[in-house]
Amino acid sequence: MREAFVVRTMSITLKFCAAAVLLGVLAGCANDGYDPNGDPGARPLAAGQTCGSVRQELNQLDAKGTQSKVEAASRGKKLSPAAQADVDRYNQLLNQYLGARCHV
Numbered sequence: 001m002r003e004a005f006v007v008r009t010m011s012i013t014l015k016f017c018a019a020a021v022l023l024g025v026l027a028g029c030a031n032d033g034y035d036p037n038g039d040p041g042a043r044p045l046a047a048g049q050t051c052g053s054v055r056q057e058l059n060q061l062d063a064k065g066t067q068s069k070v071e072a073a074s075r076g077k078k079l080s081p082a083a084q085a086d087v088d089r090y091n092q093l094l095n096q097y098l099g100a101r102c103h104v
Contacts (some may be wrong), residue, residue, distance in 0.1 A: 042101040051102035058093050066090045
């Protein structure tokens with residue numbers, strides 16, 4: 001009689017453990033592709049662009065002195081339309097470069 005009770009108790013315990021493991025596995029599968037920190041992951045670059053080509057264009061804008069214009073614009077200084085276009089292009093390229101995780 002006591003052996004039957006032990007067997008029954010062990011059987012119930014194993015069923016609960018199996019159910020808990022199954023729920024854990026299913027919960028893990030439901031989280032595939034989800035980052036709890038809200039990071040959407042790397043964004044693809046536009047067709048024909050590579051990390052190298054974006055970096056090259058950023059370097060060209062740096063050589064033109066765009067970095068100081070970006071800093072001036074962030075301080076609220078008015079820029080000429082040509083300088084503002086360079087700043088906008090620089091910010092766009094930088095967002096693409098960082099978004100695609102080229103810096104990693």
